[in-house]
Amino acid sequence: MTSAAAAIPLLITRPAGKADYLLAALDEAGTGYLYQPLITTAQVTISPHDVQQLQQADAIVFVSVSAVSCLQQQLDGALLKAPLYAVGQTTASALQRWLGREVSVPDDQRSEGLLTLPKLQQVAGKQIVVVRGNAGRELIKQGLTARGASVRYVQSYKRLPLPLDGALLCQQWQLAGIRCIVATSNEILQQLFTLVGPEHMHWLQSCDWILVSPRMRDSALALGISDDKIRLAENANDSALLAAISQQLREYQ
Structure with missing residues (x-):
């Protein structure tokens, strides 16, 4: 998908459904970009045991919007009574729309930031459930376990790489004049290099x-x-x- 602007300095790789506002803002500013998601998400069916853990939790942490939306599609929100935590503000907003309750979210919207929240300092003996996808970071579990909490995962979705022709895409990106690549997760970063293969690695390394x-x-x-x-x-x-x-594009002027 290409924006209407002629010059195309940017490649945006956010997953489908998570890039709408960003792309609309770039369109409004007349900024040229190519949009190519690399990863999609698929709902994972939660088990009765998962539901029981969520009901018995002393706190529930959501790591992404997908964690929220894929749980919302298969669970009555009235069953979630525990205090709610989100790693980022977008995830917190999705939770608030669904459950209409307060959600604690850190200023530093990463796992590291979540672990600094005052309410998560004294958690010894608490049952904490983390709702996430497959193969997420272990930092939250490690940090809370070290404070004496019992941490369990509920997987509500899984991430899957899209079946793409990396060599063809890379050729298109080069012809379009891509200078800067926007990547929002390690998984996307790694997938880009896997996708294009060794023959195009130097081009990726030359980009901003x-x-x-x-x-x-x-x-x-x-x-x-x-x-x-x-x-x-x-x-x-x-x-x-x-x-x-905006800062990056000013350097290209």
Whole structure:
């Protein structure tokens, strides 16, 4: 999908359904981009045991909008009585729309930020459920377990790579004049390199990148992207991404 603008300096890789506001804002600003999601999500059926754990929890943590939406489609929200926590504001807003209750969300919208919330400091003996996808980070569980909590996962969705022709896509990106790639998760970053293969790796390494965490920066460096090619957005929400994109585009003028 291409924006109407002629110049196309940006490649946006956010998953489908999570990029609508960002793309609309770029359209409104007349910013050229290509949009190519690399990963899709599929609902995972929760078990009666999952439902029981959610009902008995002392706190429930949601790590993403997909975690919320895929649970909402198969669970009566009235069953969730425990205090609610979200890693990011977009996830918190989705929870509030569904359940109409207060959601605690950190200013630093990452797992590291969640662990700094005052309400999650004294959790010894508490039952905490983390609603997430497949193969997510272990930091939240490790941090809360170290404080004496019992942490269980409920998987409401799984992430799947889209079946794409990486060599063809990379050729299209180069012909379009892509200069900067926006990636919002390590999974997307790694998938890009897997998708294009060794023959196009140098081109990816030559691009500028907008990433969303120091952990992603470390992964990018390990993939051969030089530090001066990396710009970190404050976090993964749309306003932070737009601010980072605006800063990057000013450098191209």
